[in-house]
Amino acid sequence: MKNGWFWQEVSHEPVSFGDLLARPGVVETLDRRSKLGFCAFHGGNLERFTDQIAREAAERSGSSFYGVLQPKGMRQHIPSTKVDPAESEKLQAFLDHCDMVIAIHGYGLRGRWTDLLVGGQNRELAHHVSWHVRRTLPQYRVVEDVEQIPKGLRGQHSKNPCNLARGGGVQIELPPRVRGLTPMALHWPGHDPSIDRFPHIERLIEGLATAASTWSLDPATPPASPRPPVAASHA
Numbered sequence: 247m248k249n250g251w252f253w254q255e256v257s258h259e260p261v262s263f264g265d266l267l268a269r270p271g272v273v274e275t276l277d278r279r280s281k282l283g284f285c286a287f288h289g290g291n292l293e294r295f296t297d298q299i300a301r302e303a304a305e306r307s308g309s310s311f312y313g314v315l316q317p318k319g320m321r322q323h324i325p326s327t328k329v330d331p332a333e334s335e336k337l338q339a340f341l342d343h344c345d346m347v348i349a350i351h352g353y354g355l356r357g358r359w360t361d362l363l364v365g366g367q368n369r370e371l372a373h374h375v376s377w378h379v380r381r382t383l384p385q386y387r388v389v390e391d392v393e394q395i396p397k398g399l400r401g402q403h404s405k406n407p408c409n410l411a412r413g414g415g416v417q418i419e420l421p422p423r424v425r426g427l428t429p430m431a432l433h434w435p436g437h438d439p440s441i442d443r444f445p446h447i448e449r450l451i452e453g454l455a456t457a458a459s460t461w462s463l464d465p466a467t468p469p470a471s472p473r474p475p476v477a478a479s480h481a
Contacts, residue, residue: 272314274314275314276339278310280310285312286349287329288352300348303458347410347411352422359428360423362420362421363419364395364416365399366408366415368416371415378456379454380453418454
């Protein structure tokens with residue numbers, strides 16, 4: 247949506263991951279904690295609020311975090327498959343440390359303002375995360391059926407960083423609405439975007455943090471969360 251209060255064109259100029267990291271103002275962050283990690287390598291001014299969501303969910307759950315933040319005035323998109331750990335010591339260290347990864351992204355498609363897309367190769371972790379996010383954000387559709395996710399947003403490629411950890415991982419695509427980037431946020435009762443964050447972001451972080459803190463990395467241990475029927479998704 248080309249709304250003046252947040253719109254800025256995205257550049258798809260071919261750039262290597264190493265060259266992006268070397269640009270002025272780009273910040274790369276690594277916090278090693280547990281063997282489950284959150285990451286947001288399209289963070290900062292590119293896919294806005296994704297790094298904040300990933301970082302805070304990691305902090306609350308004691309999980310690891312890796313992020314790449316682009317500064318104000320910069321929106322350079324690199325496909326996930328080009329985010330190469332061979333070009334970043336910190337990314338390689340993050341993947342070596344973590345058994346599983348939850349990657350947070352942002353997307354925007356007409357007609358899918360309330361769809362949170364849960365892709366990635368680790369479908370058991372995807373189901374676990376989906377259940378907890380549905381609990382905290384019942385007004386959104388959490389789509390975990392990969393066939394119902396647009397092909398370019400499924401996170402299934404073997405070179406996608408969410409799949410490079412030992413146990414694979416999950417890719418979560420967040421629409422603008424849940425990140426407070428639509429006009430609805432300006433008119434939300436009791437919410438002042440100039441001084442505080444859109445309330446749906448807080449609820450999303452709560453769901454992600456709870457999912458991470460209740461997830462067991464031991465496949466012999468029964469899942470910590472109940473397994474209700476999956477809500478129907480739409481195309």
